[in-house]
Structure formats: C-alpha cells, structure tokens
Amino acid sequence: MVVKNKTKESALTSVMEDYLEAIFDLTQTKKVVRVKDIAKQMNVKMPTVSSMLKTLKNRNLVDYEKYEYVELTNAGLKIGKEMRRRHEVLKVFLTDILKIKTAIADEEACKMEHTLSSDTLSCLTDFMNFIQTCPRAGESWLKHFNEYRENGCTPEKCNMQEEKFSKEFKNKIQKLNKKQS
Amino acid sequence: MVVKNKTKESALTSVMEDYLEAIFDLTQTKKVVRVKDIAKQMNVKMPTVSSMLKTLKNRNLVDYEKYEYVELTNAGLKIGKEMRRRHEVLKVFLTDILKIKTAIADEEACKMEHTLSSDTLSCLTDFMNFIQTCPRAGESWLKHFNEYRENGCTPEKCNMQEEKFSKEFKNKIQKLNKKQS
C-alpha cells in the first residue's frame, strides 16, 4: 500500500494562521494544549478543530496524534510566533497611538494581522519608533491628539517642550522590532 | 407557483463588498459596466461574476438582467462608495504617512478595508488630521521620519520650525472625512 506524503505547498490560509497563533498563545498559558482549548480560543466547535488539526498535520505544522496533546512543530511555532508579533504591533498602534479600547483593538488586530505584508508592518513599527524618538512628537503630543479628538480642534496646545516617552512605552515598542527570538 | 423573495439578511461577506466596490469604481470610469469589466477588475473569470451578480441581485444590491448592463441599486451604491472611502483612507495613511509605494498600498488597503470597523477608521482619519494640523508635526516632521527609516536614527534633526502641509495633502485628507456625499 502506497502512502503519499500529503504535504501541500500552497500558501497557508489566514484561518490556518489563526489556528497556529491560537495554539502558540495556549502553549504560553497552559502546560498542555487540547482540542477543547483550541475550540474555545477560536470560538468554533471541536469537530472543526479536529479537521483543522489534520490539515495542519499534513503540512507538518503540528505534531498531533488522536486523543493526545497538540504541539507545534518548529515550522508551526515560527508562524504562530510571527502572527503573535504582528498582532502585538497592530495592537500597540491601535491602543497606544490611536487610543482604541483594548478589546476592540484585539479584534481588529486579529483581522489585520493576516492582511498586512511584513514590509508594511515594519514601516508601521518604524513609524512608532519614530514617534517615540522624535523630540517633536513625544507623549504630550499624543495627549494633544486625544484632546483634538474630543474637543475638535486645539492644536495650538501642542507647544514645544521636548519630551520623552515613558520607559514602559519604549520597552513595549522595542520588543515589537524583533522578528525572531 | 410561489416565488419567494430570496433577500438574505445575513451580513455581507467581504468578497461581496469587493464586488460592490469594483462596480462602483467602474461606474466612475466607464459609461456602462459589463460582466467582462468586473471580471477583469476583480481578476476572476466571467462565470464567477455571473454567479456573484445573482447573489447580489437577490440581496437587492444590483439591478441586473441577463446580458444587460450592471447597475448598483441605492443600497449597493452606498456600500460600494463606503468601501471606496475606506480604501482611500487607508491608502493615504500607507502612502503619505508610512511612505509605502502606491501599488503595494493599494493591495494592502484593499485587504484592510474589510477588516477595520468604522470607529477605528475614523480614529485613523482623526490621527491624520491631527498630524496635518498640529504645529509640532507638519511636513518636515514626516520628512524626518523618512530619514529616520533610511539612516537609522537622526531625530535631532526634528527641530521646531512651525510648518504646515501642502494644500494638496490637506485636501486629500479633508475628503476622507466625509462619510456620505
């Protein structure tokens, strides 16, 4: 009996990427990852997870045997981690620059992370780095952006004190720059 | 014989939105819109368009009779136009702020326009308005962002001359604020 190696070489779908990210996230939190956990995280039913695990296994992205724990292969880990990084970049932009609420920012980041090329994403991190570094921007500048949003138009308040960002914010952005780790 | 009104009330898929935007774009350029034009614009084959037109017709988003021209209904027009506006907002952000090349910006905008909520999108326009209005930002500030990208780190160049943006840029952003028109 001939058993074919069914590795598909076509591009991953964004749904597959979502599953890899979800599994990656779960391995950070839990000791072991199970079908049920993934189903909950992805907001789908268990049979859906079973079938996706088959797909991911065919592509050598997960190690999985029926009824056992789910583990990412190196290839799967790499993708899951990268999706997580993208998610974080977008989330920081949405929450810390655009001042969007965390819950919503998470949702939107989740959808955007698949659509943006890594080039665009690195432009965005550069932009955030720049905002953080440039003496003409700074924290008060962003604060004025908020006032601007709320009151309409008060840009004359943006005066010129040189100002840096908090260490927390800097660290946050710093981390986003690393592609591998 | 009973003929059901097959209007579906479930949410539009992003593919449907793409088609509506494509048809809207084509009506701006061409006198009449045909299946062939949509197929070209969407990069699909004609039968795919035929079948999508049926779907959109069932939802009362297009007026279409076999072999005739395609027209948007008011409902379809509204959606097509809104998708176009979203596309523009994102494209301006990508090209004018992040300095991404037009062709790539178009691609990415096309994918992002479906994923962002209108709240987030309006935060983004606010942000662009603010950058354009705030005396601490301005055109030279963005220029320094570019230098920053290329050379690594030269934010000390961001000094304090008050500076406004060109009228072209202002107009561009101004237009993006109107939701209806």
Next chain:
DNA sequence: TTTAACTATTAGAATATTCTAACTTTTTTT
C-alpha cells in the same frame, strides 16, 4: 470495576467562492 461524565472523532451536510467546459446570445464583419 462498572458507570457516568468528559473529550474527541467520524460522517455527512451546508455555505461561499471559484474554476473549466460546453453552450447560447449578442454584436460585428464580410
């Protein structure tokens, strides 16, 4: 250790989008 409660799998169906191949209508050319 047998039962009960979870957890997970298979089988089969539904939806959405796309394609190719074959056929039909419409338009243009000779």
Next chain:
DNA sequence: AAAAAAAGTTAGAATATTCTAATAGTTAAA
C-alpha cells in the same frame, strides 16, 4: 443576412471552513 468573434450563461466540480448528529475513546467517581 450569414459567418465569425465576442460576451455571457449554465452545469458541474473543487476547495476551504464550518456545523450537527452520532459514535467512540478516556478519565474520574461510585
């Protein structure tokens, strides 16, 4: 107007993702 070309349609299949219902393993409790 007949033939050729272009445009459009239908039918049928493929892929990806999801679901429900029914079944089967696994673990914990009595």
